[in-house]
Amino acid sequence: MSDCCSAPGLMPFHDALKQLLENVxxxxxxxxxxxEDCLDRxxxxxxxxxxxxxxxxxxxxxxxxxxxxxLVGDSDSLLMVGRSFAGEPYSGKTEQGQCIRIMTGAKxxxxxxxxxxxxxxxxxxxxxxxxxxxxxxxxxxYCGEDIAKGELVFSKGHKFSAIDLGLLASLGIAEVExxxxxTVAVLSTGxxxxxxxxxxxxxxxxxxxxxxxLGLLARLNVNILDLGIIPDDKQAIRDAFIKADLEADVVIxxxxxxxxxxxxxxxxxxELGTINFWKIAMKPGKPFxxxxxxxxxxxxxxxxxxxxxxxxxxxxVPGIEKMQGQPYKAKTQFSAVSTTTLRKSAGRMDFQRALLxxxxxxxxxxxxxxxxxxxxxxxxxxxxxxxxxxSDQGSVAAGERVxxxxxxxxxx
Ligand code: AMP
Ligand code: MG
Numbered sequence: 525m526s527d528c529c530s531a532p533g534l535m536p537f538h539d540a541l542k543q544l545l546e547n548v549x550x551x552x553x554x555x556x557x558x559x560e561d562c563l564d565r566x567x568x569x570x571x572x573x574x575x576x577x578x579x580x581x582x583x584x585x586x587x588x589x590x591x592x593x594x595l596v597g598d599s600d601s602l603l604m605v606g607r608s609f610a611g612e613p614y615s616g617k618t619e620q621g622q623c624i625r626i627m628t629g630a631k632x633x634x635x636x637x638x639x640x641x642x643x644x645x646x647x648x649x650x651x652x653x654x655x656x657x658x659x660x661x662x663x664x665x666y667c668g669e670d671i672a673k674g675e676l677v678f679s680k681g682h683k684f685s686a687i688d689l690g691l692l693a694s695l696g697i698a699e700v701e702x703x704x705x706x707t708v709a710v711l712s713t714g715x716x717x718x719x720x721x722x723x724x725x726x727x728x729x730x731x732x733x734x735x736x737x738l739g740l741l742a743r744l745n746v747n748i749l750d751l752g753i754i755p756d757d758k759q760a761i762r763d764a765f766i767k768a769d770l771e772a773d774v775v776i777x778x779x780x781x782x783x784x785x786x787x788x789x790x791x792x793x794x795e796l797g798t799i800n801f802w803k804i805a806m807k808p809g810k811p812f813x814x815x816x817x818x819x820x821x822x823x824x825x826x827x828x829x830x831x832x833x834x835x836x837x838x839x840x841v842p843g844i845e846k847m848q849g850q851p852y853k854a855k856t857q858f859s860a861v862s863t864t865t866l867r868k869s870a871g872r873m874d875f876q877r878a879l880l881x882x883x884x885x886x887x888x889x890x891x892x893x894x895x896x897x898x899x900x901x902x903x904x905x906x907x908x909x910x911x912x913x914x915s916d917q918g919s920v921a922a923g924e925r926v927x928x929x930x931x932x933x934x935x936x
């Protein structure tokens with residue numbers, strides 16, 4: 525998506541993302557873990573199959589197995605000389621004119637290459653007559669036809685799904701080498717912030733950013749260090765950043781990154797480390813500090829809840845994923861008709877919160893979740909996607925097509 529016309533002094537969103545990804549370190553620490561612990565973990569070394577799947581030729585049907593050279597016509601009769609059941613293979617041979625009883629998944633002896641399903645047979649004592657002859661080599665699943673021994677199954681950087689755990693087990697693999705999770709410290713800054721359960725004094729608010737961030741970080745499978753609420757006090761912020769930097773690979777703060785009198789985040793970050801950029805042409809979320817402390821990467825999110833969560837999702841998440849060994853993957857986007865008017869001024873890329881649905885013809889349409897103010901947290905809560913409007917784009921009329929980006933599992 526074009527992002528060519530950002531307001532002067534603001535860094536285009538895609539430049540910020542590119543610079544961020546270039547500046548976060550790649551994952552190096554690895555650990556060997558049992559496959560039971562692999563869900564959502566990132567693979568640190570290619571996995572090739574140590575076995576063939578299936579491990580032997582086997583029957584796709586309950587029926588009778590024989591060699592296709594025995595087939596003459598539809599009404600052939602074969603003498604049943606044995607049986608092969610799953611886990612109980614037939615160890616003998618079949619001669620011309622003979623067959624064995626076989627069950628689905630059971631090993632096909634080497635002397636057989638064809639299976640007839642039992643519905644196409646008639647049995648009289650141990651004589652099996654074909655009522656409909658199968659094609660030669662029918663109903664056989666071949667050794668290695670799913671996965672061959674030595675085949676690449678998962679590449680380094682792959683994130684394991686639940687299905688993948690089953691696949692690893694089917695290969696007989698009990699443990700894999702995964703990248704170690706990074707440790708992320710989270711803190712909120714603001715004299716006005718109180719935790720839920722505390723009493724609000726005049727001018728106070730309940731803080732929400734840290735709770736949402738802790739949930740989002742849990743989805744990323746990182747180790748979490750919760751440093752709580754830090755007052756707008758230079759020394760307190762300095763102390764918190766030093767502690768976080770000593771104990772974590774990533775430090776995330778929210779609040780205090782704009783240009784207000786009590787906004788010390790940028791100043792302390794400048795003092796202790798380096799800032800790469802901090803004004804991005806995106807809405808919500810213009811003030812966003814990305815930098816480095818002596819030992820860690822720093823993301824300074826804006827205080828406004830929607831801005832904090834959208835910048836975290838769009839910028840910090842790809843950075844953390846890279847640090848945990850995952851290659852960058854662009855998010856899925858497609859076009860849909862907007863059912864509502866969307867207000868937008870040119871100069872920043874908008875990530876408007878919206879609900880994607882399908883109309884009676886099955887075509888995608890998207891409806892804004894209402895007020896797009898950067899403090900309106902419910903605008904994300906009710907949404908399942910972003911409408912992504914490029915910097916140069918203006919307002920959108922109802923009925924126009926827009927770019928939609930469904931939320932990933934991190935945000936659902
Ligand atoms: P700041 O960036 O610190 O100026 O904060 C911008 C706005 O976000 C202010 O209205 C703050 O009260 C609010 N805010 C800052 N931090 C939080 C937080 N952790 N939870 C909820 N609101 C916050
Ligand atoms: Mg503040």
